[in-house]
Amino acid sequence: MVREQYTTATEGTHIERPENQYVYKIGIYGWRKRCLYLFVLLLLIILLVNFALTIWILRVMWFSPTGMGHLRVTQDGLRLEGESEFLFPLYAKEIHSRMDSSLLLQSTQNVTVNARNTDGDVTGRLKVGPKIVEVQSQQFQINSKDGKPLFTVDEKKAVVGTDKLRITGPEGALFEHSVETPLVRADSFQDLRLESPTRSLSMDAPKGVHIKAHAGKIEALSQSDIIFHSRDGTxxxxxxxxxxxxxxxxxxxxxxxxxxxxxxxxxxxxxxxxxxxxxxxxxxxxxxxxx
Incomplete structure (x- = not known):
């Protein structure tokens, strides 16, 4: 750009032009101009590539106003349809399936569910492995649909809250220590057998022991002595x-x-x-x- 000097003159005046006229050039010329155009072109190409990649990612990941792919954002939380694979830990307050299908958690090694406190320490753990199901907690409890405890285990005792505990194994139940129960009964048309192969069998009760066979006989066998002892009665x-x-x-x-x-x-x-x-x-x- 050339800057020119203009002078105005009236009639009858003579103004001499200066011999030396100064010309100032403003702008970018030469190799700088070509570098600027090249840089602008490069930015435009990068912008187009980024825009194309964004469109491709939106298309592949199935982004929509309600979610991404099989993942939908609802008022109650996130809804995931179909099978999904999680490569890292999943943190959630509640996980449940649809009303017409079941919830399946599957892994090639094991499935571990941890409960943590505010400090991040594990307070409860459920681990389902290929050979064992392991529960680590202060207390393990199974409730019925109405909230009644059916089975409770802690460090001191195990409580069965059902009205009847049924052992279906052919060998019955094996107890290594004492058993406290108000009633031991066999199924209908089946024999009840209490046996101690290598030790003694003792039945104690503060108000008496009642042995009844309504439709059969009672048989007591022992390798040594059978003792009936009554302290205060006959x-x-x-x-x-x-x-x-x-x-x-x-x-x-x-x-x-x-x-x-x-x-x-x-x-x-x-x-x-x-x-x-x-x-x-x-x-x-x-x-x-x-x-």
Whole structure:
């Protein structure tokens, strides 16, 4: 750009033009101008490429005003349709499936659900592995649909809150220590068996132990002694017939070989034996078996 100087003159005046006229050039010329145009062209190309990539990402990721792809933003939170894969931890307050489908959590290794406090420490953990399901918590509890506790486990005890606990295994239930229960009953038309293969079996109750068989018999087998002990009461055998087939009979009396009636005698140590019945007791006569 050339800056020129103009002078005005009136008639009758003569103004001499200066011999030296100064010309000032304003603007960018030469290689600077070409670099500027090239830089502007490069910015325009980058802008077009970024715009095209943005359109491509929006198209591929299925962005919409309501969400992205299968992910929808609703008033209640986020709604995810179809299968999704999470490469990093997922933090959520509540996760539930649709009303017409189930919720599936799947992993090639294990599925771990952690509960943390305000300090970030893990207070509860549920880990589902390929061979074991592990729960780490101060208390584990299973509730019914109405909120009733069905099964509760803590460091001290396990509580079954159902009305009936049923063991369906063919070998029954194995208890390594004591069991406290108000009732032990078998299924209908099945036998109830209490067994201790290598140790003793003891049943204690402050107000008595009741053993009932309404449609069968009661059988007690032991390798050593069977002891019925009553501290404050008596031992009553109330039945139409009481049979003791393996008691030792005392047959030393005369005519005892043809005698079929016996009476039960008790030694001082509690041993029972049979003695041939007579018109009066014969226990003293045959008490030598207690020696």
């Amino acid at each position: 031992l009553v055998l109330d039945a139409e017939t009481v049979c003791l087939p393996k008691l030792i009979p005392e047959t030393s009396g005369p005519g005892s070989s043809s005698q079929r009636l016996y009476e039960i005698c008790v030694c001082l140590d509690g041993k029972l034996y049979l003695s041939v019945a007579g018109t009066s007791t014969t226990c003293h006569e045959n008490s030598q078996i207690c020696l």
